[in-house]
Amino acid sequence: MFLYTVTGKVGQEGYLDIEKSGDLTGKNVYVNMTNKCPCSCVFCLRQTKKQQENNTLWLKEGEPSVEEVLALCDKFDLSVINELVFCGFGEPLERLDDVCAVIDALKKKYPELKVRLNTIGLANLIYGRDVTPELAGRIDTVSISLNAPEEKEFLELTRSRFGIKSYEAMKEFAVLAKKYVPNVVMTVVEQVMPEDKIEKCRSICEGLGVTLRVRPFEN
Numbered sequence: 001m002f003l004y005t006v007t008g009k010v011g012q013e014g015y016l017d018i019e020k021s022g023d024l025t026g027k028n029v030y031v032n033m034t035n036k037c038p039c040s041c042v043f044c045l046r047q048t049k050k051q052q053e054n055n056t057l058w059l060k061e062g063e064p065s066v067e068e069v070l071a072l073c074d075k076f077d078l079s080v081i082n083e084l085v086f087c088g089f090g091e092p093l094e095r096l097d098d099v100c101a102v103i104d105a106l107k108k109k110y111p112e113l114k115v116r117l118n119t120i121g122l123a124n125l126i127y128g129r130d131v132t133p134e135l136a137g138r139i140d141t142v143s144i145s146l147n148a149p150e151e152k153e154f155l156e157l158t159r160s161r162f163g164i165k166s167y168e169a170m171k172e173f174a175v176l177a178k179k180y181v182p183n184v185v186m187t188v189v190e191q192v193m194p195e196d197k198i199e200k201c202r203s204i205c206e207g208l209g210v211t212l213r214v215r216p217f218e219n
């Protein structure tokens with residue numbers, strides 16, 4: 001399932017294939033183009049093979065091509081949706097060029113389309129260069145999972161393949177992205193993170209000049 005809406009229900013019922021989503025007016029439509037990720041977060045649903053295979057977001061048939069994503073999008077009127085969100089079961093920027101190609105085609109058709117990218121913020125480490133200029137004119141909101149108020153805890157939680165430098169790189173990504181993206185947000189999850197740590201994250205975000213969004217806990 002690579003194009004879906006979110007119902008608000010917990011578990012598998014929480015994701016609804018776009019073909020079964022009914023009227024899309026005012027809804028967010030999510031795009032899931034890859035299973036790949038540089039992290040292996042302790043809380044991630046991708047953690048075990050069984051969980052992966054049982055999850056409707058796991059791309060069993062492999063990653064959809066740009067053409068397949070656009071062909072499915074073409075079946076719907078995306079001018080009525082609230083936001084198109086690149087997220088998914090992996091890190092969307094693992095397919096940077098393809099994500100850009102999809103957005104370019106859709107923004108040509110829908111110039112007012114609002115696009116959000118949910119990311120772990122490690123794309124500059126994945127590519128070994130600053131990729132944030134490529135977000136310009138394509139992404140309206142970048143939402144980066146901050147996860148922790150310091151580097152050691154971030155690494156323990158995300159188990160990033162890039163090691164301890166990941167945290168600083170993620171923060172740098174947020175600052176660089178501000179030059180090209182109107183709205184840069186960092187997120188933490190309430191209840192999962194104690195209040196004192198949330199406050200530390202808040203002051204980190206203030207220092208970086210980005211907004212902290214405390215997301216509700218969903219189990």
Ligand code: SF4
Nearest residue numbers: 037039040041044120
């Ligand atoms: S960054 Fe996201 S997709 Fe990647 S392992 Fe962590 S929670 Fe899962």
